[in-house]
Amino acid sequence: MKYLFFSFLMVVAIDFTSGQLQVPQPSPSSTFKQIIGLTEVTVNYSRPSIRGRVIYGDLVPYDKLWRTGANQNTTISFSDDVVFGGIEVPKGSYAIYTKPRKEKWKVILYNKTDNWGLPNSWNDDLVVAEVDAPLVDLEPSLETFLIGVDELHNNGGSLFLAWDDIVASVSIEVPTTEKAISSIEQAMNESPTGHDYYQAASYYQQEGLDAEKALAWIDRAIQENAERYWYHRPRALILANLGRYREAIDAAQSSLKFAEAAGNTDYVRLNEKSIENWSTKLEN
Numbered sequence: 613m614k615y616l617f618f619s620f621l622m623v624v625a626i627d628f629t630s631g632q633l634q635v636p637q638p639s640p641s642s643t644f645k646q647i648i649g650l651t652e653v654t655v656n657y658s659r660p661s662i663r664g665r666v667i668y669g670d671l672v673p674y675d676k677l678w679r680t681g682a683n684q685n686t687t688i689s690f691s692d693d694v695v696f697g698g699i700e701v702p703k704g705s706y707a708i709y710t711k712p713r714k715e716k717w718k719v720i721l722y723n724k725t726d727n728w729g730l731p732n733s734w735n736d737d738l739v740v741a742e743v744d745a746p747l748v749d750l751e752p753s754l755e756t757f758l759i760g761v762d763e764l765h766n767n768g769g770s771l772f773l774a775w776d777d778i779v780a781s782v783s784i785e786v787p788t789t790e791k792a793i794s795s796i797e798q799a800m801n802e803s804p805t806g807h808d809y810y811q812a813a814s815y816y817q818q819e820g821l822d823a824e825k826a827l828a829w830i831d832r833a834i835q836e837n838a839e840r841y842w843y844h845r846p847r848a849l850i851l852a853n854l855g856r857y858r859e860a861i862d863a864a865q866s867s868l869k870f871a872e873a874a875g876n877t878d879y880v881r882l883n884e885k886s887i888e889n890w891s892t893k894l895e896n
Contacts, residue, residue, distance in 0.1 A: 639682035639757075646761040648769045649788030651694065653761060657686035657708075660775075661756045667776040672712055677720075679729045680710045680773065681757060687725045688771070695785035696721060697743030706740055710773065710780070717745040717773075717780040745773070745780040753777045766819065789819065806836030806843075814846045817853065826850050841870035841879050848886060857890040864890070 639660040646653045660682040665671050672678050680686045689705040697719065707725045711718035723738040724731065757775040761784070768785040796812045804812075810833040816826035830847045837843065844867035851860035864883040871879035 637683075641683070642759075644760070646764075646769070648761065648764060648784060649766045649786045650692075650791045651786035651788070652689075652691040653771075653784065654689040655687070655708075655759050657757075657759055658682040658684065659757045662753075662776060668712055668714075668778065674713055675711060677730055677734075678710050678712060680708045681759075683728075685725050685727050685729070686759070688721070692787055692791070694787075695783075696741045697745070697782040699741040699743060701741050710745075712778075712780075716747055719743050719745045719773075719780065719782050743782055745782050748779045748781070750774060750777050750779050793821075804832075806833045809833035809836075810840075810843055810846070813850065817846050817850050820853075823850050823854050827854070839870050839873075841867045841874060841876065843867075844870065845879060845883065848883070852886070852890060857893050861887050861890050861894075 637658075639658040641656070641658050643654065643656045646655075658681045668674065685707040687705055688708055690701065690703045692703050694701050694703070701721060704723075705725050706721040706723060707727065709720040709722055709730070711720070719742070720739055721741040722731075723740050724735070753776050754774050757773075760772055760774075761769045762772055762781070763770040767788050768783060770781045770783055772779050772781040774780075792815055796815070799808045800812070809829040813826040813830035813833065816822060816829070827847070827850050830843065830850060833843050834840075834847065844863050848860045848863035848867060851857075851863055864886045868880055868883035868887070871877075871883065
């Protein structure tokens, strides 16, 4: 009995001490969040390194499914419905699997994220998207596997998978325009502030939407605070988009004057360039 009790204490002690053991993982985990427009994209994955090995065609075979990283499933989550490589994908979380090839990769979103690596039994019904990903040579080579989002703009970006001497990428389109317009309409139907008018006008100007409506909004913003140089700047751009260059120059000069008073050299430089450009258009 004493022996059994001693053995039990030893097991407890071993379990306890093993719980305190900390060593670095060969493929450390990583998480990143990226806002694309108004949509949040989150990726969880583990990052293996080359460590002198041959990667493609050996450690990562061609034409076979790869877990796209190491350890647990690499996952991607979308806070909104998106278009992934041209395929509509509902908001939610998915495992990312790939099939590397020499010419291009297959990138697969799989609607089951609790596998360790590859599923024990592949289910085609769980494939939400399967798209071709073009390849770009990477030089110098990248030692540690990296996933990220690049080529960002208001309505999309590009998910890239980079390791060794290859980068594969897939486009992501997000519903920014619909969400932004809905938010603007709601704000305008309530009690919009000068800042609301400014944001709405700036967004319409950036996206090339209704310029007359944008002009009316920015005029309302300036009525509330005429000395904000960053209010006069979009007004100048909107007027230029409408071909009203004389008025655009006047607006840019107002922005320039207030920017100089505030010591903002960036806005001074932007307005000076615009005035020069639009003056040339008037001369022609």
